[in-house]
Amino acid sequence: MASRLLYDVQQRHKPRIYREFLGAEPYTECEFQARYRFSKESIQILTNLLNDDLKRSTNRSHAIPVETQIKIALRYYASGSFMQVIGDTFGYDKSTVSRIIQAVTGKFTNIVVKWPGSTHDSFIFRNSDVGIHLDQNHRGFDVGGLLLGDSGYAVNRIS
Secondary structure (H helix, E strand, C coil): CHHHHHHHHHHHCCCCCCCCCCCCCCCCHHHHHHHHCCCHHHHHHHHHHHHHHHCCCCCCCCCCCHHHHHHHHHHHHHHCCCHHHHHHHHCCCHHHHHHHHHHHHCCCCCCCCCCCCCCCHHHHHHCCHHHHHHHHHCCCCCCCCCCCCCCCCCCCCCC
């Protein structure tokens, strides 16, 4: 009886499978932008900016790289897919994807996801809390910081 109980307990735990890093991204620049809404260069800039905030100290050798965390969050924002689908795409569990999205999202000031997909990005920005605040309060002088947006946003100063 004890051997049967021990056998059942051992069967409940799945072995961990660690994905092998395959090197360069398999997408062309155009395919990459279609999936993440950012260029490879932009993702590298974000990785450098957020590295200290998102890098996890661990006693294990399998911490998720900051670049991967950013890609997971951006893919989630860009696609509107379920976390399970994003997790399956990257090879991580849904709960891990959820924690990553929360961590990355916490590093941004304002994310607007309430408008339908056909709404133009510039309209969404102009009607966001940040867009309204910048328009009303920061006319004619530089504001320290970065405003992050995909190719649908015009590059300009608030003036």
